[in-house]
Amino acid sequence: MKIKLNSIPVGIHKIALSKDVRDFGLQAPFFGNADVEVKVDRSEHQIVLSCNFVTQLLLNCDRCLAEYEQKVSGDFTVIYLAERIDEEIDDTNVYELTPDLTYIDLTQDFYDFINLSVPLKHICSEDCKGLCPTCGANLNIETCECESEKVNPIWEPLLKLKKDLND
Numbered sequence: 001m002k003i004k005l006n007s008i009p010v011g012i013h014k015i016a017l018s019k020d021v022r023d024f025g026l027q028a029p030f031f032g033n034a035d036v037e038v039k040v041d042r043s044e045h046q047i048v049l050s051c052n053f054v055t056q057l058l059l060n061c062d063r064c065l066a067e068y069e070q071k072v073s074g075d076f077t078v079i080y081l082a083e084r085i086d087e088e089i090d091d092t093n094v095y096e097l098t099p100d101l102t103y104i105d106l107t108q109d110f111y112d113f114i115n116l117s118v119p120l121k122h123i124c125s126e127d128c129k130g131l132c133p134t135c136g137a138n139l140n141i142e143t144c145e146c147e148s149e150k151v152n153p154i155w156e157p158l159l160k161l162k163k164d165l166n167d
């Protein structure tokens with residue numbers, strides 16, 4: 001996503017667009033479009049870009065393995081400063097606004113931040129019941145008989161004791 005600087009006078013501007021995730025270099029599990037919005041605040045010596053995105057993922061649930069879609073969104077700020085950037089500044093989102101800069105390309109920034117929005121855990125729903133460890137039934141859509149045969153490990157010593165006493 002490129003913003004031509006000669007089309008951005010001093011002031012606040014809003015740019016919104018919806019583009020295929022692949023235009024940002026994103027691959028699966030991202031799919032469809034990414035809706036992005038950039039508020040450009042340009043002053044004499046700096047440009048502050050407040051960026052925002054909404055897109056979606058096609059994931060497989062870690063618990064029940066079913067495929068599900070998840071919306072992800074986020075925001076970040078990119079700053080271009082006319083003064084020389086102090087090497088000490090450890091902020092990767094601050095760039096130097098050099099006089100020969102004709103456009104700002106936010107493609108890489110969107111790529112990085114959108115990638116960071118992928119959750120570590122993939123759970124289709126907070127109360128996903130997962131698969132039965134014995135028969136593999138998806139407990140979200142069916143029940144199986146295995147559950148009743150399972151013994152709570154807390155009672156195992158007691159059952160053993162009872163058995164020993166009976167012997």
Ligand SMILES: [Zn+2]
Pocket residue numbers: 061062063064065066123124125128129130
């Ligand atoms: Zn699930």
Ligand SMILES: [Zn+2]
Pocket residue numbers: 132133134135136137144145146147
């Ligand atoms: Zn089962």
